Amino acid sequence: MRGITKRFSGVTALDNVSLTLGRGEVVALCGENGAGKSTLMKILGGVHQPDAGEIVLDGRKTQIPGVADAIKLGIAFIHQELNVLGNLDVAGNVFLGREPRNALGLINSKKIHADAEPFVRRLGLDISTRTRLDRLSIAQQQMVEIAKALSLNARLIIMDEPTSSLTVAETTRLIDLVCDLSKQGVSVIYISHRLGEIEQCADRAVVLRDGKNAGELGSDEATHDKVVSLMVGREIKNYYVHSDAPKTPGFFKVRDAFSSLYSRKTVSFDAARGEILGFAGLVGAGRSEMARAIAGMDHCPSKKITLDGKTIPIASPRDAIQHGIFLVPEDRRVEGLIVEMSVRENVSLPSLRDFSRFGLISRKRESDAARRQVDSLRIKTPTVEARVRNLSGGNQQKVVLGKWLTMNPRVMIFDEPTRGIDVGAKAEIYRLIRDLASQGAVILVISSDMEEVLNVSDRIAVMHEGEITGALDRADCNEENVMQLAVGKKVPAAKPAFKE
Amino acid sequence: MKKEIGIFILLVILCAITGFENPRFFSPINLGNTANLIGLFGIFSIGAGVVIITSGIDLSVGSMIALNGMLSVIALTQWHLAWPLAVLFALAVPMALGLAHGVLITRFKMQPFIVTLCGLLIYRGIARFSSNDMTKGFGDANGFQTLQRWATGTLWGLPTPFIYLIIISIIMWLVLHRSVYGRYLLAVGRNEEAARFSGVNTKLVIGSAYVLAGLLTGISGILFAFYTNDVSPSTQGNFYELYGIAAAVLGGCSLRGGEGSIVGILIGTTLLLVLQNLVNLLNIPSSLNFAVMGGVVLIGVLADELIQNARRKK
Secondary structure: OEEEEEEEOOEEEEEEEOOOOOOOOEEEEEOOOOOOHHHHHHHHOOOOOOOEEEEEEOOEEEOOOOHHHHHHOOEEEEOOOOOOOOOOEHHHHHOOOOOOEOOOOOEOHHHHHHHHHHHHHHOOOOOOOOOEHHHOOHHHHHHHHHHHHHHOOOOEEEEEOOOOOOOHHHHHHHHHHHHHHHHOOOEEEEEOOOHHHHHHHOOEEEEEEOOEEEEEEEOOOOOHHHHHHHHHOOOOOOOOOOOOOOOEEEEEEEEEEEEOOEEEEEEEEEEEEOOEEEEEEOOOOOHHHHHHHHOOOOOOOOOEEEEOOEEEOOOOHHHHHHOOEEEEOOOHHHHHOOOOOEHHHHHHHHHHHHHEEOOEEOHHHHHHHHHHHHHHOOOOOOOOOOEHHHOOHHHHHHHHHHHHHOOOOOEEEEEOOOOOOOHHHHHHHHHHHHHHHHOOOEEEEEOOOHHHHHHHOOEEEEEEOOEEEEEEEHHHOOHHHHHHHHOOOOOOOOEOOOOO | OHHHHHHHHHHHHHHHHHHHHOHHHHOHHHHHHHHHHHHHHHHHHHHHHHHHHOOOOOOOHHHHHHHHHHHHHHHHHOOOOOHHHHHHHHHHHHHHHHHHHHHHHHOOOOOHHHHHHHHHHHHHHHHHHHOOOOOEEOOOOOOHHHHHHHHHOEEOOEEHHHHHHHHHHHHHHHHHHHEHHHHHHHHHHHOHHHHHHOOOOHHHHHHHHHHHHHHHHHHHHHHHHHHHOEEOOOOOOOOHHHHHHHHHHHOOOOOOOOOOOHHHHHHHHHHHHHHHHHHHHOOOOHHHHHHHHHHHHHHHHHHHHHHHHHHHHO
16 A cells, blocks of 8 residues: 545545555554554555555555455455354354355355365364354454455455454464464454554554554564554653552442352452452453442342442442442443433433433533533543544543543442553553542452553452452562463462452 | 424425415415314324334324223213313323333333334224224213313414424423433433443333323324314224324434434424325325325435435545
């Protein structure tokens, strides 16, 4: 791709950007949200047309007028949100729209499974092609998408944040797969915010900033710090913030909560005021479900929650919110935000009654409150009336935060707070989390990002199959200990998560 | 606001064509009649719109109007209730039915389409059974004349149903576009899960939308009973739910929920009734009535979709 320029209603999204990729090469495409990574890839995938510049494939100038043309050229796009159908089996997904027919025009079921088999095996997937997709983990579903790409004879696979919802082990497997694909001559463009992965698997890292090429780094020089400084154009210091602010132990107590995944096992823990308690574990350990139970989203009558010495009954999200217990959910577009509504309407939704009299909303006070959050959280949006859909992931997450900071948080539960968020915004969110703790809130951070949970937390509770297997003090927090506890093994340094 | 302008332009064009082809369109009698019908249909269409905004649907409107009309007649002529009591009764029943819809939909997680479809069948059946399937009139029941004046009279030269519609529209405009409850309605329609995470009592909000629709349908039902003067249990209100849905959709309510405005619903209702009027005045065979209406709704919604797409591409 040479000299690609793309403008959207006057805004230049890409300005003279170039990207080269050799056969079998793995290139990591890095950049903050809004840097133009997705736009560039959408041009390559035939979704958008460039205003200037050219695409050269195998030495020939090529036009990619539509998605179908990209597929014909062997370009496959694996989106962050997977495009699989949960109600079809593996073979049905791989050959969706290209099903082999029998004489009657019906699907030839023998052939579809026989054809799908080699692609599934090639990826080292140990599942039947007759398994329905909704029975598979996210990681396996992703593999099925890759199998589909291979079945289309893809020569170039674009992966947009492929590991954002994978566990550590699954991520390793995916990275191995990317290496294998490149050995088989398939080129891969890999977009990720997790810089550690880039160091492991990419031949080169191409960095975009503000719609321009910001630089390129070979695999030997693509260190974490160098990539970050190219991405933001400045050095980020104090990426993680620590504090020794005074803490009040036993301020927040949870007893006998259970997650909807493991209804026979219970979770109990204490958290101190001013403390950031991390929750580590494998995906499916029941951490998000525990958070939902505490916040009143899921039915969990057995739990006993004590805040500042008082027992508080929580039967619905309303109860939790009334007591200052707020959840920043895992899937912000589904659970955290109403993306078709404006920033103003989203920020004010939980606290709407504070801006109203006799049930009628004061538009002015509502806008002022939203504007205060936009300013203090530095949310990048043209106005508070902009639809949340049009904001970048990091800014959307800040809108979710703004909702709760309009009120007075006493306990904030963050579920995967920085998933799909760029480095710059990540640092800001870490700082916000730490500020909240210093101001005397209890913070729970659920994270599958090992680096994040190790660095953000004052203490880590590790969950395994619906139970806390142990809590680690700051000094004992390391990857080894967390992993051991996460797979259900005992670790000498681990302590119980609560005192009787 | 943009969405309403397109449909408003369509309305103006239709009025101009009809008026040009047949000047009787602008005669005071015709305008008065049309205004009266807009009032009758507009009131329950607002209810239908509110339900659609919560991403639900109410198919029981027509049968409810029949049942309600029949109950009004029975309350006045057979039970000899004082007219204020009769009115209260005729409003309480549809509200209770709306509540039942709401409970079935929110507590028992049934689909609105199914619940209200069953309502459509059940209420029609009860209306016919309670009257032995015979048309019933008010006769000279006690309080009939007072009520008739309220329901079919004129005030400041305008038919009373039209005035009620204006009052209800102003109230509902405040409710939908300015109140906390209205914001919750829109939020729940857009994304129920996120609304629940934000502490909105989603079941209460959705359930109450059906009660509100019941109330508005009840008001319409009483007015219709007096408009037709006697209630024929098998035909009263037939297909009216579809008028309500068509008016709401023409006015910019999305069946996916979370979108819609009171002004839009009013323009949508007006458009539908002007179309009926057009069929009559332009000597189009009245058997084509529904076909014309269907065609215009289709074109209106299609044009809106095309305009939205064009705008998005820009």
